[in-house]
Amino acid sequence: xxxxxxxxxxxxxxxxxxxxxxxxxxxxxxxxxxxxxxxxxxxxxxxxxxxxxxxxxxxxxxxxxxxxxxxxxxxxxxxxxxxxxxxxxxxxxxxxxxxxxxxxxxxxxxxxxxxxxxxxxxxxxxxxxxxxxxxxxxxxxxxxxxxxxxxxxxxxxxxxxxxxxxxxxxxxxxxxxxxxxxxxxxxxxxxxxxxxxxxxxxxxxxxxxxxxxxxxxxxxxxxxxxxxxxxxxxxxx
Amino acid sequence: xxxxxxxxxxxxxxxxxxxxxxxxxxxxxxxxxxxxxxxxxxxxxxxxxxxxxxxxxxxxxxxxxxxxxxxxxxxxxxxxxxxxxxxxxxxxxxxxxxxxxxxxxxxxxxxxxxxxxxxxxxxxxxxxxxxxxxxxxxxxxxxxxxxxxxxxxxxxxxxxxxxxxxxxxxxxxxxxxxxxxxxxxxxxxxxxxxxxxxxxxxxxxxxxxxxxxxxxxxxxxxxxxxxxxxxxxxxxx
DNA sequence: CGGCGTCATTGATCGGGATCAAAAACGTCA
DNA sequence: TGACGTTTTTGATCCCGATCAATGACGCCG
Numbered sequence: 309x310x311x312x313x314x315x316x317x318x319x320x321x322x323x324x325x326x327x328x329x330x331x332x333x334x335x336x337x338x339x340x341x342x343x344x345x346x347x348x349x350x351x352x353x354x355x356x357x358x359x360x361x362x363x364x365x366x367x368x369x370x371x372x373x374x375x376x377x378x379x380x381x382x383x384x385x386x387x388x389x390x391x392x393x394x395x396x397x398x399x400x401x402x403x404x405x406x407x408x409x410x411x412x413x414x415x416x417x418x419x420x421x422x423x424x425x426x427x428x429x430x431x432x433x434x435x436x437x438x439x440x441x442x443x444x445x446x447x448x449x450x451x452x453x454x455x456x457x458x459x460x461x462x463x464x465x466x467x468x469x470x471x472x473x474x475x476x477x478x479x480x481x482x483x484x485x486x487x488x489x490x491x492x493x494x495x496x497x498x499x500x501x502x503x504x505x506x507x508x509x510x511x512x513x514x515x516x517x518x519x520x521x522x523x524x525x526x527x528x529x530x531x532x533x534x535x536x537x538x539x540x541x542x543x544x545x
Numbered sequence: 546x547x548x549x550x551x552x553x554x555x556x557x558x559x560x561x562x563x564x565x566x567x568x569x570x571x572x573x574x575x576x577x578x579x580x581x582x583x584x585x586x587x588x589x590x591x592x593x594x595x596x597x598x599x600x601x602x603x604x605x606x607x608x609x610x611x612x613x614x615x616x617x618x619x620x621x622x623x624x625x626x627x628x629x630x631x632x633x634x635x636x637x638x639x640x641x642x643x644x645x646x647x648x649x650x651x652x653x654x655x656x657x658x659x660x661x662x663x664x665x666x667x668x669x670x671x672x673x674x675x676x677x678x679x680x681x682x683x684x685x686x687x688x689x690x691x692x693x694x695x696x697x698x699x700x701x702x703x704x705x706x707x708x709x710x711x712x713x714x715x716x717x718x719x720x721x722x723x724x725x726x727x728x729x730x731x732x733x734x735x736x737x738x739x740x741x742x743x744x745x746x747x748x749x750x751x752x753x754x755x756x757x758x759x760x761x762x763x764x765x766x767x768x769x770x771x772x773x774x775x776x777x778x779x780x781x782x
Numbered sequence: 783c784g785g786c787g788t789c790a791t792t793g794a795t796c797g798g799g800a801t802c803a804a805a806a807a808c809g810t811c812a
Numbered sequence: 813t814g815a816c817g818t819t820t821t822t823g824a825t826c827c828c829g830a831t832c833a834a835t836g837a838c839g840c841c842g
Contacts, residue, residue: 382692382693384700385781388700389700390696390700392696403688404689405686406689410693437674440674440677444684448640448642449642451640451691452642452643454691456647457695458627458691458695459621459627459629461699461742462698462741462742463625463626463742465828465829466829496789496790497789497791498789498790505698505699507829507830507831508791509830510828511790513791513792513829515791516792702798703799733819733820734819735819743799743800744801745819745820746800746820746821747798749821750821752820752821753821
């Protein structure tokens with residue numbers, strides 16, 4: 309486990325010009341609250357591959373992802389890894405009841421987070437039930453995603469898993485002008501394999517197969533969705 | 546989908562003599578609140594196999610399990626089923642953000658729930674942040690369980706899955722005097738298979754194997770844990 | 783430009799768990 | 813008690829995805 313090389317921005321930051329202001333937990337705060345909130349968090353940068361926090365670490369902070377992608381995963385004693393999700397800007401990390409993180413989080417590419425000290429954040433939330441409500445909503449949404457993921461892992465074939473992953477990932481990258489046809493995949497094949505409960509070879513083979521069938525085109529750093537309808541059909545089963 | 550045959554208790558019920566009073570969401574309420582809360586919920590009985598609610602149904606109620614066991618599951622269009630969890634007394638069901646349940650719930654054996662109309666419950670919670678906090682805790686705990694389940698489904702062998710299930714189930718049935726050595730299994734082999742992402746045949750074979758190895762003894766309606774240590778070893782990998 | 787480390791792809795083979803099939807155990811009810 | 817439906821167990825075989833192995837494609841830095 310190499311130590312995280314992080315950079316803390318020396319100058320203050322401003323919520324008002326924050327990229328995820330409308331989407332993240334902060335969306336539940338009014339202007340006055342946002343001002344106070346500003347002093348609680350600090351922007352922290354992580355480089356590609358850095359570990360932001362580890363499973364079993366005592367939780368000292370909450371994190372609001374501002375930019376970049378993170379892999380969230382659990383390890384078995386013998387090294388097997390299950391990626392339980394990918395975090396994108398707007399995602400809120402660090403909630404738990406045991407006082408310890410129950411998964412690890414690495415940066416995939418450069419990542420910026422808004423980091424909050426647990427105690428200060430806890431105090432801030434205490435008398436702001438609307439923020440608590442917002443956090444609860446995020447937790448419930450994640451729970452729903454987690455259950456979908458269980459179905460994927462437990463009951464779908466390799467082809468279905470890969471097709472579902474590509475469509476699901478595309479849908480998480482929707483821009484104001486709809487879902488992109490060219491889907492960037494910043495994570496490695498190994499990451500995708502560990503997310504889907506497959507091996508890297510099976511993922512690679514399935515990508516090649518989809519390409520030969522004209523469903524996708526494999527491009528540098530991602531794929532191009534040539535035939536979304538057929539991909540949907542494969543994913544739906 | 547057969548219609549649920551339910552019985553609504555004609556007489557009122559009292560939170561004060563409720564079996565799950567200390568464990569469930571209600572544990573966050575004081576005596577005065579509990580009195581008011583009493584009028585919101587009504588006890589409802591379900592028979593074995595009844596569907597309490599279905600995936601995609603519009604959510605009209607929340608449920609607090611009082612007694613019995615429920616299977617929570619999602620179905621694929623072609624009939625494949627993934628059980629995402631089993632609900633026990635004290636579990637709180639019905640939270641979602643889409644306005645629809647995102648899984649179905651059946652009674653396994655006789656079940657009693659405390660049912661709350663969504664709107665009334667929503668109003669009650671509005672100015673009681675401690676109840677919201679309690680619900681949030683339950684959601685976060687479930688999220689943690691869901692992630693553990695993902696590891697199970699994605700990265701473990703059949704033997705490990707079955708051993709982990711038996712130990713995990715036993716631990717959920719802890720009594721004041723510790724975990725029982727004889728573990729009741731009210732759910733069918735098919736349910737266990739759908740929970741673990743296996744087939745019924747594999748589950749049955751694994752049970753037999755564990756029995757031949759002297760780890761468990763298969764008894765009527767459950768198993769007896771003869772060698773917990775060895776079961777732990779199998780589960781840990 | 784070339785050497786090297788990392789990651790992705792492709793091929794050959796293996797095996798765990800699925801599938802197909804049948805028998806056994808169990809519960810229910812006439 | 814016995815016939816029948818359901819659930820569980822056991823057996824035989826198959827196949828999808830894992831494993832083992834090699835090659836290919838990149839990126840990085842001298």
